[in-house]
Amino acid sequence: MNRLITTLSLTILLTAGLLAPETEAQQIAVKGETVYTMNGEPLSDGVVLIRDGVIEEVGPASQVEIPGGYTLYETEVVTPGLIDSRSTVGFSGILNQDHDQDQLEMSSAFQPELRAIDAYNAREDLVKFLLETGITTVHTGHGPGALASGQTMIVKTSGNKIESALIDSTTAIAITLGSGISGGFSTPGTRSKSVAMLRQQLLDAKSYAERRASDNPPGRNLARETLADLIDGKIFALVEVHRAHDIMTALRLQDEFGFKMLLSGATESYLVRDEIRQAGVPVIIHPTMTRTWGESQNASFETAAKLTEAGIPVYFQSGYEGYVPKTRVALYEAAIAVANGLDRITALEALTIEPARLFGIDDRVGSLEPGKDADLVLFNGDPFEYITTTRAVIVDGKVVKEES
Amino acid sequence: MLYFRTLLLLIACGWFAVVAAAQERPKAFVGAEIITATGENFQDGVMLIRDGRIEAVGSRQEVDIPGDAEVYDVEGNVIMPGLVDPHSHIGGGDGGDRSSALHPDVRIMDTIDPRSDTIRRALAGGVTTANIMPGSGHLMSGQTVYVKLKPANTIEEMLVTVDEEAGIYGGVKMANGTNSLRSSPFPGTRAKSAAMVRELYVQAQEYKAQIDAADGDPDKMPERNLRMETLVEVLEGKRIVHNHTHRHDDILTAIRLAQEFGYRMVLHHVTEAWKVAEEIAEAGYPASIIVLDSPGGKLEAEHLYYKTGRVLEEAGVDFGYHTDDSVTDSRLFLRSAAFGIREGMSREKAVESMTIANARMMDMEDRVGSLEPGKDADFILLSGDPFSVYTQVRQTWIEGEKVWDREDPEDRKYATGGYNVIQRSAFGHYDHYNLGGSQ
Structure with missing residues (x-):
């Protein structure tokens, strides 16, 4: 019986893993208490939508609707990669x-x-x-x-x-x-x-x-x-x-x-x-x-x-x-x-x-704007503080590091 | 009769001297958050110091401020014990040379420049006590020295005596792993390293047996031998071994040798301690962590992570952090424990790991490392949370004297750096790297 449960759990975990494989670009929504877009003032309660590796939309949570099927990540502070x-x-x-x-x-x-x-x-x-x-x-x-x-x-x-x-x-x-x-x-x-x-x-x-x-x-x-x-x-x-x-x-x-x-x-x-x-x-x-x-x-x-x-x-x-x-x-x-x-x-x-x-690469990186590469860092606090860590790092719309 | 009168006079003079010293006005630091490192903190605290010692620490309600006290309003600041760095290379000293892999006779205290700018920089980082180690790259590079970073003309003024009668002012630096592997007369492998150390300690045991057998009879004592005398002090537990060790198996080897010969030891650097935390805890040796911004740079440090502090805390190891200055910068010593907090270590442990835990590694916990009545008045005044990047060390005090003040431009420059600030650099430790040595 114990063994069956273990097997079942494993199957569930594997399935969950397959549903959200880290290596595939996916549709992601990132919500941050503060989002430093580096394109104007930082947003309070901002949202960044990511689709097919690029940034789709950036704005305050009150204005950006998160469509169904997007994996949601929430954090304290978001910056561009x-x-x-x-x-x-x-x-x-x-x-x-x-x-x-x-x-x-x-x-x-x-x-x-x-x-x-x-x-x-x-x-x-x-x-x-x-x-x-x-x-x-x-x-x-x-x-x-x-x-x-x-x-x-x-x-x-x-x-x-x-x-x-x-x-x-x-x-x-x-x-x-x-x-x-x-x-x-x-x-x-x-x-x-x-x-x-x-x-x-x-x-x-x-x-x-x-x-x-x-x-x-x-x-x-x-x-x-x-x-x-x-x-x-x-x-x-x-x-x-x-x-x-x-x-x-x-x-x-x-x-x-x-x-x-x-x-x-x-x-x-x-x-x-x-x-x-x-x-x-x-x-x-x-x-x-x-x-x-x-x-x-x-x-x-x-x-x-x-x-x-x-x-x-x-x-x-x-x-x-x-x-x-x-x-x-x-x-x-x-x-x-x-x-x-x-x-x-x-x-x-x-x-x-x-x-x-x-370096003349601002058409791709450096700020959170629609059309740019979806490179984002999700911090659990002030990025400069000693005790702050990255909850997740996203590059080209893929979650390449995630807090364990 | 005359003799007796003279004696009385002498006693009286001595008594007056004591009274005169005791009449120094006490200093009261009022209103700061006081982090005592005993586990008890006071949000609106008062610390009273007199004659270089702490007289009282507590909340504003608890501590009576004497009428003649000099009162310092330090509201909005944080007071914590002066930082204790159990592994530093400030002071421009060197250590054992390349003639041998083992130099128990070499004393770092014979080479330190008390006027070195590196000492001023350490004060700017809040370090008040340090274990200055002889340079690196040896199985045994020499005797370390425990010092207060007081302004001094001579190293003697900085010493914290461990055993003045025996002339013991510190521990002994040892190393294993790749640190001391090089061409002859150095070992070429780890097993040879251990064999050379064991051989020397066996000799020391025999030397000690001769001394014991002499039972105080000068005619039966063995010839004086500086190398052996130092190691006898180690065998007798009067000197602590400070052992550089990184890889998990090297840590276990260091423990095996310490257990075989029964000496006291602190494990230093401990890059892979997270792999053998249970074993370290069981053996009961304290550990001192180095935090580097990135792993690598040498084979031994490939698996260096910020999580080591958390893992050792969970395992119940008595541990702290060190700078290994100039490998990391004394001005940023607090950053080391902050990086432990980042990976889950408790804040309480972070305070201990900068102060009292390190004092224990140097047999100095009765004098420094926490703010308690009777202890030396060694403390720092901070602008805020000790573990925030935005916090500055404002003042550093040793034995009741202000020895560094950020408000004073001559002192401040050591905190920031700049043109010709470091003039007496004498980074002896670096010469060792250039000669092929390592951390």
Whole structure:
């Protein structure tokens, strides 16, 4: 008899499971006491309807009727899926052993041709870890440590292969200036040599770009093609730089060649706020909790607040860690910035709609609006609080993480 | 007769000195929520301190405020015991070198810079007492030191004496798992690690037997041996072993060795304690958890989760948290227990796990770790809920003296960081990573 009951229960559970399989896109209604749509004021008692992987309707519960057949999720706080603006997850793996570290190739200090899509491990545990914290989109790729370490790209954290995760295959060339370039390369060995090498490469790329647009295009050269894309404004230079004088060097190069630049890290950016604002360069600020040693010795918890007050757009990153924790969480880093003076809504924007606009992917992600990808995070409280957890994470209309 | 008079005079002088000290005006902190870490909290509380000690704690109705007391109106704030960090590397010290995997003779107290900025930063996070450990990557990297983070010119001023006569000022740091695996003279495997530790403790047992047999006769005592003397203190229970251990099987190995030789031990880091919580509880060793934002970064930390605190609480293990500063940041120490609450640990345990539980791991529960009459007046003033990201440490007090104040710009900079704040960084612990060591 006991055995029969067990069998019956199991059958019921299995049937229930089959009725709502997690892997299939479904019709979902999400109700939140507060819904941060990032498209206007937050909604009190808001509803988001999801159908076939995209957002169907967003509005207050009083105005949005939940049709029959929709699975209902209720929670305290809803936000769009969060965006990590700079990471190396999927390249730097959880074990931190040689075989799972693909973020930095040491054969040469200048290799802009290394594609991000050829090395990304979509099943990496750290990618799935970020997903569970609510990071649904990540700008990841080659790391700091070389003059040009390779390319970066933008993916959803839910996909199990690059083809299903990919949003943008080639977002930026990862460049490092200052003493952050590894000493393991034969050259460059000084700051000024780094800049001389980079300028010569960019000059060559400029002429390559001109020739490839002419009637007599040059032979193919993978490195030049990538740099020419930078010269032509198709991709960003993502410049990892920390000391104030190195930031000024990055601004000088950008002024000379006119490429689209993102400053990453930018520890001492608070010393050169006027110059950064005048150059109109966005800052993907270092993890707020970065360790204060080496180039980051002068890091401050207040930098994000100070930059936004100065009118400089700020974005958050998980960054790159050589040791533990092997990745940081952009949301946690934003929380410490908020606790140290950054406006809450500005911080939420910096995790959602603002990076979506920056990377030109705001037609798909970054806010809760009809027609956009159904990427949502269901929090059980204030997303920045230490004790808040995600009840569920939804990506492309699929529940990819659910509270146990 | 003259001798007797002199003695009387001396006694009298001593008595006057005591009276003079006792006449310091008491300080009364009035109106705060007081979290005592004894299980009792007061919403509208009063704490009275005098001569560096706590005289009374209670509700406003219960505590009489003496007429001569300096009264501090702290309404709207929270007072809790100064945080006790049972595993830190502040102070720029180092530890055992690469000449051996076992250095019981090495003392971290001989290398700490009391003026290190890292100590000021820890005060900004509310840490008042710390177990500063020698650097990492050894089976036994040396003797730890228990200190109060008082402004000091010498390490001696910071010491919290455990046994002054015997010269014991802390515990002994040990490690197992992959931490100490490297080329000779270090072990290459886990089994070799255990064998090397056991061999050393067997020697120490023999050394102790010689001392016992001498029965106080100096002629029969063995030659002085710093390595052996330290381990005898461990065998006698005068020194606690602080054992770095992550993987579930390494935790069990640490327990097996402690049981074989009968020494007292605290398990540190305990990444996979959630897998062997019942076994730890049964063995009765306390555990000290490290919280990292993400798992991994080293093989041992692959299965590190925030739930460990909840699992250990449910199993009845005596546990707390530590910073392992600079692995995690002392300024954010309270965040560690908050992440335990996030995964279901109780708030009461969260308070204990930052304070009294850690004091017990250092034999200091009679002096620090809770707000009770007679204990050292080590406490912090917070702007709100200790486990909220928005809460700031406003003041840090040690033995009745304010040692850090967020209102003072010279102090505040240690809480926020900034240009040239960290000038004496001397992150000795990091040098070990660069040399191939690890946490």
